[in-house]
Amino acid sequence: MTAVRLTQRDIARLARVSQTTVSLVLNNRTEASARIPAETRDRVLKVIRETGYVADPLARRLLQQRNQILGVFTYESVFPSASADFYHPFLSGIEESAEERGLDLLLFTSAPVTDGRRRVFHANNRLRLADGSLLLGRHIPTEELTRLVAEQYPFVSVGRRDNPDSSPPVPYVGADYVSATATLTEQAFELGHQRVAFVGPGEGAESSADRLLGFRRIAARGLHLPPADRALDDVLEELLSKNVTAVFVEDLADADALADAARRRGLTVPGDLSVVALGDASRPIPSDADYSGFHIPRKEMGRQAVGLLESILSGEPADPQQLLPCELVEGSTLAAPRGL
Incomplete structure (x- = not known):
């Protein structure tokens, strides 16, 4: 068969294996390739022969010079x-x-x-x-x-x-923070929440900006409270003064602290205030509460x-x-x- 311009991804698809497996077979990395079953290896080599696959010469030269x-x-x-x-x-x-x-x-x-x-x-x-x-x-x-x-x-x-x-x-x-945050915000509105807020920087790191963007896609007029150096009790006070019933918090650790502050005020979560965690905790938290939100x-x-x-x-x-x-x-x- 005449050689055609294929990629390792094409070979992997035709041989029904991963691209990693194709790479290991092609480059004969002994320690790693030894774990590949003989039948799988033969199937990859058969596809290579039948398609006339030739690895890009420059890529092969670069590979040979690599330190791995x-x-x-x-x-x-x-x-x-x-x-x-x-x-x-x-x-x-x-x-x-x-x-x-x-x-x-x-x-x-x-x-x-x-x-x-x-x-x-x-x-x-x-x-x-x-x-x-x-x-x-x-x-x-x-x-x-x-x-x-x-x-x-x-x-x-x-x-x-x-x-x-x-x-x-x-x-x-x-991680697609925009879609995940938008989905959760939409769920809150479907549950009947009309006053919602986002607590987090919402800028600086792309991950922060993406979360706020997802929130804004659904709650264009929702309240945004950058915590900065503000005490969480002050943040909670503002949420309550604005009659917010659902708050979306960028970090699970901050969400847990805010929920704890609400409970100390005699409020119930989620009865009086729903708290949604937009990701995992960046620092250990003492609570084992099952927070609504998403995992990264x-x-x-x-x-x-x-x-x-x-x-x-x-x-x-x-x-x-x-x-x-x-x-x-x-x-x-x-x-x-x-x-x-």
Whole structure:
């Protein structure tokens, strides 16, 4: 059969296997490929022979020169107990996918803290030890994103990022906060809530802006209360003064604290005030309450970020910007307002 211009994704589809399996077979990574059943390996090779598939020469040369190491850079410290639970699923997904692909991970820890933030670029940065890197963190300085793109360093952000220069796009695997927040806000209105509020920054990080955008899509005139340095009791006081019956809180930890403040005032949740958590807790919380809201697909974001970075490094076509759906949680803290 005459050779045609196919990709590893095409081969994977025809052989009914994953693209990772095709990559392992093609590049004969002994430790990882040894786990592939002989029947599966033969099926992949049969499709390659029948289609006349030829891997892109440049991609193969780049692959041969690779260290088979992916870097992981975290803009926030991920190991202290205050953040370990939140970041663990991301790292677990990254580790799991890297292991499946026969790759090593290099965690960059030498970056100094400047003005309260870690920086990937510094005098002794070791980015080039890795074939490419995954970026993890709530805030990524725009100047660092600009430089990474300008220098054409292979990277993928775990989380949606805007390119300050608009082009080319920043590669990322993120969560679809807009759709999830809009769906929950619509549920509140369907239950009979007429006065709703959003508590959270709503700006700065893309994840914050996306949540507020989802809220605004349904509740264009809903109240927005950026917490900043305000005490939660003050936030609660304003909610009550505006007769708000359902509040959407960006972080589960803040949602729990706000619900606790409401109960101390003698209010019931969700009877007097429905509290919806727009994501998981970024710090440990003492409560085991079943909050209505959504979970962030953290582990799958980590897994797919590795896959996207591998596609970039191997020259395989892939959507450079991917959003994964959030898992909606019915919970027990969103109900019809009292009296309905």
